[in-house]
Amino acid sequence: MNVLSSLPAIRALTLSGFEPTRPTLTDQQRAQLAAVSTRLDLKARAIIYRDGDAATSIFINGGGVVIAFKDMPSGKRRVAGFRFAGDIFGLAERGRYINTTRAVTAVTLYQIPIVTLTETLRQDAELEFQFFCKVVHELRQHQRKSIILARRDAAGRVAMFIDFLRRTRAGQGPLEDFVELPMTRSDIADFISVSLESVSRACRRLSDSGMVEFTTGGVRIVDRGRFEKLVART
Amino acid sequence: MNVLSSLPAIRALTLSGFEPTRPTLTDQQRAQLAAVSTRLDLKARAIIYRDGDAATSIFINGGGVVIAFKDMPSGKRRVAGFRFAGDIFGLAERGRYINTTRAVTAVTLYQIPIVTLTETLRQDAELEFQFFCKVVHELRQHQRKSIILARRDAAGRVAMFIDFLRRTRAGQGPLEDFVELPMTRSDIADFISVSLESVSRACRRLSDSGMVEFTTGGVRIVDRGRFEKLVART
DNA sequence: CGATGCATTGATATCGGTCAAAGATGGTGG
DNA sequence: CCACCATCTTTGACCGATATCAATGCATCG
Numbered sequence: 001m002n003v004l005s006s007l008p009a010i011r012a013l014t015l016s017g018f019e020p021t022r023p024t025l026t027d028q029q030r031a032q033l034a035a036v037s038t039r040l041d042l043k044a045r046a047i048i049y050r051d052g053d054a055a056t057s058i059f060i061n062g063g064g065v066v067i068a069f070k071d072m073p074s075g076k077r078r079v080a081g082f083r084f085a086g087d088i089f090g091l092a093e094r095g096r097y098i099n100t101t102r103a104v105t106a107v108t109l110y111q112i113p114i115v116t117l118t119e120t121l122r123q124d125a126e127l128e129f130q131f132f133c134k135v136v137h138e139l140r141q142h143q144r145k146s147i148i149l150a151r152r153d154a155a156g157r158v159a160m161f162i163d164f165l166r167r168t169r170a171g172q173g174p175l176e177d178f179v180e181l182p183m184t185r186s187d188i189a190d191f192i193s194v195s196l197e198s199v200s201r202a203c204r205r206l207s208d209s210g211m212v213e214f215t216t217g218g219v220r221i222v223d224r225g226r227f228e229k230l231v232a233r234t
Numbered sequence: 235m236n237v238l239s240s241l242p243a244i245r246a247l248t249l250s251g252f253e254p255t256r257p258t259l260t261d262q263q264r265a266q267l268a269a270v271s272t273r274l275d276l277k278a279r280a281i282i283y284r285d286g287d288a289a290t291s292i293f294i295n296g297g298g299v300v301i302a303f304k305d306m307p308s309g310k311r312r313v314a315g316f317r318f319a320g321d322i323f324g325l326a327e328r329g330r331y332i333n334t335t336r337a338v339t340a341v342t343l344y345q346i347p348i349v350t351l352t353e354t355l356r357q358d359a360e361l362e363f364q365f366f367c368k369v370v371h372e373l374r375q376h377q378r379k380s381i382i383l384a385r386r387d388a389a390g391r392v393a394m395f396i397d398f399l400r401r402t403r404a405g406q407g408p409l410e411d412f413v414e415l416p417m418t419r420s421d422i423a424d425f426i427s428v429s430l431e432s433v434s435r436a437c438r439r440l441s442d443s444g445m446v447e448f449t450t451g452g453v454r455i456v457d458r459g460r461f462e463k464l465v466a467r468t
Numbered sequence: 469c470g471a472t473g474c475a476t477t478g479a480t481a482t483c484g485g486t487c488a489a490a491g492a493t494g495g496t497g498g
Numbered sequence: 499c500c501a502c503c504a505t506c507t508t509t510g511a512c513c514g515a516t517a518t519c520a521a522t523g524c525a526t527c528g
Binding site for chain 2: 072073074076078080132135136138139142143145146147149150152193232233234
């Protein structure tokens, strides 16, 4: 297993601007990791691990939605992000998890002890490269989050959040006009750093203006033109 | 050149939580890259490349400060970040630069065509790994930026920005109490997404409260205790 | 010594945070 | 199967902080 085998991918990264085509693991690779992992089935609201716990495992989301957050001393909560099917999470700082993660919906997880992961990575440069991609993917997510937070108006932030989820969860094909919102208003609020009341009001305004329609569990973008114009307006 | 040669580093990443100890290149590696690069000496305000240009080179900052920003259709400007000595910049999306970069101070740059870089990386797994570290470093920067932007009060954001620079520019030793601010108020404003007037007022308040002292070209943290308490108050 | 870019300060309006309360929703146990 | 309870969501009123507009001060550099 020569380093050159993984180089074309690295080259693609630098040439095309750090845009790995596979931000999440392929089914094949998930299966490979599943072989050395423990499957967990959790119901909504279950805590996966807590901020500050010793980080002994990483997790792969095999279905459902997970929220990563941190309770701040002030009593506020900072939502770092959401993990969807295929996402890897559980990276740590100084051996400790930096966020608390909780199941938003019922989820299936694959838990892999870090020592096992290390062994597995040692034997598979391609898989190792996936972890690189994972970090690149996280970087892109954070860049987008920064752009959302730069926005001043609550409605704009909510619209950008919807667009963010829309793009994050999109497959290869064209973008869907329906976006699932399994998380609560409060989760959204703490992600985009706006009070939950403002999120609620913003949703109402977006809805009243005829851009989108909120249904139970999601939003449908009705007036795509105006919606995208609002999102782009920075 | 076996993949295993770079694995200890990768392992360190996953185990210790993606915290490479060398977020920027070592002098040795810079020299190595310098051999295949063109040296540029630019004076303050010079444009290095523009948003949308074909991305043919990457740059290493050999001294001075560079700002990366994007002019938005609305006329506003979003400052993505600042690049200091040792930082690599010029990564692109779809073959195009995504930001405009400009020299804030006089700078020395090493320009490396991407094709050359690719060749160099192919021959050096350790250097290749540095690019991984670079991405991790960028990720951390963006995480910090998100935390700054989550802050609501302008004074808090400015304080966190000062702290951000203080930590970014710190060496191995203890944190300095003096932080250089070579960029304009407007640059700071567009980085932390606050109007430049608010930045000015926030600086005044921080100064009036006796936490810091603004001098030409920098800030000195006078009351470290209160300053850090303000920064931590989230 | 103008001119230009940068920084500061002031006045005002707007928008979102906060507090408060009521309305919807969903899950659980009787 | 239904009622109740916890949680989430919506709406309202008010206040404070920041954006915005405007003008002045202040370097630095031709």
